Amino acid sequence: DQQVKQNSPSLSVQEGRISILNCDYTNSMFDYFLWYKKYPAEGPTFLISISSIKDKNEDGRFTVFLNKSAKHLSLHIVPSQPGDSAVYFCAASGIGNQFYFGTGTSLTVIP
Amino acid sequence: DAGITQSPRHKVTETGTPVTLRCHQTENHRYMYWYRQDPGHGLRLIHYSYGVKDTDKGEVSDGYSVSRSKTEDFLLTLESATSSQTSVYFCAISEGDSINQPQHFGDGTRLSIL
Numbered sequence: 775d776q777q778v779k780q781n782s783p784s785l786s787v788q789e790g791r792i793s794i795l796n797c798d799y800t801n802s803m804f805d806y807f808l809w810y811k812k813y814p815a816e817g818p819t820f821l822i823s824i825s826s827i828k829d830k831n832e833d834g835r836f837t838v839f840l841n842k843s844a845k846h847l848s849l850h851i852v853p854s855q856p857g858d859s860a861v862y863f864c865a866a867s868g869i870g871n872q873f874y875f876g877t878g879t880s881l882t883v884i885p
Numbered sequence: 886d887a888g889i890t891q892s893p894r895h896k897v898t899e900t901g902t903p904v905t906l907r908c909h910q911t912e913n914h915r916y917m918y919w920y921r922q923d924p925g926h927g928l929r930l931i932h933y934s935y936g937v938k939d940t941d942k943g944e945v946s947d948g949y950s951v952s953r954s955k956t957e958d959f960l961l962t963l964e965s966a967t968s969s970q971t972s973v974y975f976c977a978i979s980e981g982d983s984i985n986q987p988q989h990f991g992d993g994t995r996l997s998i999l
Contacts, residue, residue, distance in 0.1 A: 778927070806985055817889075817975050817990030818928070863927060867985040872943055875927040 777801050778866050780876035788884050793851040795879050797864035800845065804866040808873065809838060809849045812861045821862075822849070854883045888912045889991035891976050897997045904963040906994050908976030910956075916979045917959040918943075918988060919951060921972040928975065933984065934959055966998045 779798045787793045797807075805826035810818035824831040824838045824847065831838050837850045851858055861880045865873040888911035898904055908917060918933040920943075930943030932951040940951050948970060950962045963970055973995050977988035 776926075780927075808987055810990075815992065817977075817992045820987040820989065823987060865928075870983060870985065872930050872933070872984055873988070874944075875929070877925060877927040 775800075776877070777804075777874045778864060778876040780862075780864060780879050782879050783877070784880040784882070786882045786884060787854045789856060790853045793849075793854045793858065793881055793883070795849040795851075795862050795864075795881065797847045797849075797866075797876050798845060799847075799866045799874075801866070801868065801874075802845070803868040803871075804874075805869060806867050807838070807840060807847050808865045809836075810863045810865065810875075811858075812863065812878070818863055851881075854881075856883050856885050859883045889976055889978055889989065891974075891991040891994050893994060894992070895995045897999065898966055899999055900968060901965050904966050904996065904998075906961045906974055906976075906996070908959045908961070908991060910959075910978050912978060912980075913956055914978045914980055915956075915982065916984060916986070916988075917953065918977040918979070919949070919959070919961045920975045920977065920990075921945065921970075922975060922993075923972050931961065931974075935984070966996075968998050970996065971998045972996060 809821040812818040861878045864876045867873045890909045919931040920928045929945045934940045934953040976991040979986040979988045
């Protein structure tokens with residue numbers, strides 16, 4: 775059973791607008807979360823992380839929000855750029871345990 | 886560039902044949918991982934290693950074995966390949982002394998088993 779879910783397989787956004795990618799998890803023991811970006815024919819690239827002691831982490835245009843009570847995290851990209859078009863994966867782990875990945879959301883930023 | 890090389894990048898083989906995929910790192914990191922990526926499943930951990938000759942299973946380890954005789958190399962072997970093992974395989978490495986650190990991935994091996 776999928777412990778980390780990304781329920782939107784795809785998302786299209788106009789250049790300059792905000793992209794919001796969502797991720798839900800089921801295991802309450804998860805306490806560390808990552809977002810990866812993947813271009814075709816390449817491996818995933820680490821973007822940003824957040825631990826459960828925080829509810830927000832920001833790095834440039836990328837911000838991750840964590841809502842522990844809802845078991846939900848989201849990645850905001852502002853402003854979106856055409857180069858952000860890629861597949862985005864969220865991943866979650868508990869202390870000392872492996873990461874579990876979501877199925878990915880394909881983001882298209884329209885110029 | 887995370888200094889990870891996977892070989893081969895593409896392979897087509899037949900059911901029942903043995904297959905070995907290689908991952909080579911230049912970073913001297915302790916932790917190395919093998920994942921498979923399939924539609925509808927995201928990335929799933931097959932096996933990982935936390936040092937030379939130290940390996941452990943991930944969530945989808947059945948049908949796979951691994952070996953790590955040197956810090957820089959982590960091999961994934963399919964002893965008798967099946968069509969269900971057709972997938973894209975990614976190797977990853979991470980810094981530090983824990984499995985739950987951000988990982989850096991190679992560019993993948995596309996394996997087709999006919």
